[in-house]
Amino acid sequence: VKVSFLGLGRMGHAIAGRLADAEYDLLVWNRTPGRAGELTGRGAVAVDSPREACAGRDVVITMLSHDDALRQLAFGEDGIVANLPPGSIHVVMGTHGVDAVIELAARHEAAGQALVAAPVLGRPDAAAAGELGIIVGGPAEAVERCRGLLAAIGRRTFAAGERAESAMAIKLANNFVLGGAIEVMAEAFDLARGYDVKPAVLYEVLTGGLFAAPAYKVYGQIIVEEDYDRVGFTVELALKDINLALAAGGHAAIPLPSAGILRDRLLGAMAHGDADRDWAVLAREQTRASASEATGPRRSPAQ
Amino acid sequence: VKVSFLGLGRMGHAIAGRLADAEYDLLVWNRTPGRAGELTGRGAVAVDSPREACAGRDVVITMLSHDDALRQLAFGEDGIVANLPPGSIHVVMGTHGVDAVIELAARHEAAGQALVAAPVLGRPDAAAAGELGIIVGGPAEAVERCRGLLAAIGRRTFAAGERAESAMAIKLANNFVLGGAIEVMAEAFDLARGYDVKPAVLYEVLTGGLFAAPAYKVYGQIIVEEDYDRVGFTVELALKDINLALAAGGHAAIPLPSAGILRDRLLGAMAHGDADRDWAVLAREQTRASASEATGPRRSPAQ
């Protein structure tokens, strides 16, 4: 299988490295040059344009951070759709909106190509270690042809079904569930603190019981230590994903009240200058709303 | 230590049984007679009134389901405060509102008694097996004197601090966090289903990753199987607790937007006749809001 990988940010670089190490015939490209360096030492060949990266390939993989970047790379004369051979496959591994994916799938289908969405679960270090989860959606035959490739990349795949956007819906749902857990923790820690409870005690109760899972341990720890500069996922990126979840809901006429609250709180964090902090900083937004940031533990209005 | 146990519902019965088996000098009482039966065979002595249950005891424990029941039992001529000796301790193990607990603590203090709040984490079967978690709040000396007793009951204690209501705040925060997890799952499963995703696949993604914890496994399973008659915690009791969390927030001037959404959805479930179903039925409320209950997977308005 001749593969090309476009988009060599931290995550893309780690995934492309897995393919290089698995000795795939691999071309790599990045908008900003100079990112391929180390990969070429592992067998990848750097090319100068998306056009070159597409010509004559079986599979082209993209790992991009925004829908706009995906559209720019996919459409137009020099884009993926125009330059990938018929019968080939575009695997989208970034997290994108359902609208963008639906549009892209239609364009690829019209060009005799297939779109497979394969967003990932995990961080770049997990990617490098082959520990990613991969959610896969797209036409069954195309998905089948990607099986080996995806096995070389990740630990496990989840089958989303025949619609590429279904895979994105699952990825967005996963991040939304995480955001919901963080927001409710933010409120719950503030409530407890209003009654002089040490945050570490509530943390113990939660993670020692019904919530003994990474979502609560990792983000709860950040909240307890108010260490919002230890960034797993920034407010800005989280806002992007929650907006995509809301848009996916909008597209399908599904109200998502908890996502609305998350969006408002993330916007508040943006406004307060926390765009680049970890999104557990929602706990600080909560204390701004309750004035407990400024004044310490609450006193009852009635006291 | 001479102990009395008041309130022999399923949870109270299980806890009192632990104390009987540990050979405590134990009086038991229940509003509705006939609940003590089996306990007397294990060494407990049934009495006919709260007054009898209080006279000359070191510790009286209550396990009641509502604030009103607690107030009725504690106050008045025949109540706990009036009949418990000075120097004794009232251990409240039910889940109660902070207002009720603050009032009760003040009354006990005025009578030379101490109030310890000790709400529990776990179900009646866990209680019978000595597997409960216990959150303990109250004056340090009184808490210290309860140590052996609580060790006979549960697996682990969490120290909430010197205010009894702090323990309730933690318990309410814990249940609120659980409700938040359920509500966000409810929305996320509906979103995914709107894109033809099988609920079981999203369940695998969640519980196989960041959310590998009982809250998501137990309630996610109920949602996937739409098996809302497999009741862990009813909508009606959940609404009681969320209202107590909101009241605790109100008392301390802490806004809790996620609790507001939970309250609304639980009220909707009440209105739709699901009061006695498991609160995972919030997933059904979500599908009512998005009309997907009636119409199956969503279609985009634009299609």
Place this chain on the structure above:
Amino acid sequence: VKVSFLGLGRMGHAIAGRLADAEYDLLVWNRTPGRAGELTGRGAVAVDSPREACAGRDVVITMLSHDDALRQLAFGEDGIVANLPPGSIHVVMGTHGVDAVIELAARHEAAGQALVAAPVLGRPDAAAAGELGIIVGGPAEAVERCRGLLAAIGRRTFAAGERAESAMAIKLANNFVLGGAIEVMAEAFDLARGYDVKPAVLYEVLTGGLFAAPAYKVYGQIIVEEDYDRVGFTVELALKDINLALAAGGHAAIPLPSAGILRDRLLGAMAHGDADRDWAVLAREQTRASASEATGPRRSPAQ
């Protein structure tokens, strides 16, 4: 008709004055003595206890600010229910919760008395001028017997039906609609200001068009001038009423999402020390959430 009036706050005093001037046989009482003074010059007779105020009267009117005060005055040995003659009527003119009113109505009915709820629309100065609107609910015959009395007090009555709590539901709905108007204005003015719009311009657009009504003119003006010390209705009293609206919704299993937002924002205002300011200060809560209070007009995160 022999009438007694209990509760001589600003509103109660103004209403009792109307009855005095209409030459009713009028007894007056207030918990804190010394409030009746000027009324006695107009023909009212001050009495020393609720018991005296009830004995042998046809109608007793209460104007109290809290449910607790109403319960204390109505129940117990020295209370209204115990001391009012059979066949007489208790007219509740304060704004109370539906639960309190339902309980009170049942007690009066059991005592052979009738409860009429008659909450008012308007301020004390409108009351003094006979310009109040009065919402009347209760048994038809009792309402009919109050007709002359209410005509002496207000400008217009609205018939809520045979249930006393229906009148309270209308009053609470009215205040809730007002709160909703204020909250949405708060958000809209902040949105406009984020685009360098002068608040006075948006005010002109609103009040010169679809919103040419006192709710928008009075509270919009306060928002434009940020003059939250010009108090029409305090945050604390508004919170009481919104909580009563939420409780009325809870009692009837009716979710009220907009009331949830109002509650959260009013709690935030309490927490920020604005309890005694006009509830238009919700506009300041909004600017706290968007950080525009501190930083002036918003800049796009993307700029």
Place this chain on the structure above:
Amino acid sequence: VKVSFLGLGRMGHAIAGRLADAEYDLLVWNRTPGRAGELTGRGAVAVDSPREACAGRDVVITMLSHDDALRQLAFGEDGIVANLPPGSIHVVMGTHGVDAVIELAARHEAAGQALVAAPVLGRPDAAAAGELGIIVGGPAEAVERCRGLLAAIGRRTFAAGERAESAMAIKLANNFVLGGAIEVMAEAFDLARGYDVKPAVLYEVLTGGLFAAPAYKVYGQIIVEEDYDRVGFTVELALKDINLALAAGGHAAIPLPSAGILRDRLLGAMAHGDADRDWAVLAREQTRASASEATGPRRSPAQ
């Protein structure tokens, strides 16, 4: 002044008619042909393309219903920006998003042209009668040059300032305030009905008091009569505007919790098949949430 008018829907047709009657040198164009007919009899000249409509004109006015339509018409080789002479003005009278307007203003400025935003308040019949309100934003000199033109169209102008998007922010804020009024009425009428209150009585209380304004009279009447097919503004168009308000908030990092609720309820209405009904149908969404649509007046869960 040589004027062109593009977009002859109901509103555009009515406004263009005002200009024709005022004897402006007027070219008209519409994407779907055959809409100009009657206008040509009043002195307008129909042209076949936007290019023709732009060449050599002083002012081109667009009245379009979507941002996409505006972008398609404005950009590209045959678009407004490319074909309007330097020094000329584009007046955008449709309701558009701030992002689209900011982008458009930059493009016009780069081409030596000016963008003036002039969204309108009122319905097509008001437009035909010259009764519109017009919110005007853009560079002062360009706005000044449009003064006569706008005076020929409307009854009154509101000065939004030098940024075109400011005018859009005001228009969106106005519609958001209207939506908020409708949603809170929806909830309040449901609350009242839960206590057997006839909707017409609450309507009298509201519109006879603080809410004696068209927003409450028009939409309250529709709610009282449940006459959602009497359409002033459809759910689908309302959703578009609320989404634009949320996007404007997002662009400036301003959380808008009430808009989030509106969005969810409008999506629910879409999902329930009410896209083409008047947005007062939010009252029906509310009764769906409270189950009172199906079951009639609520009964307390406790009864």
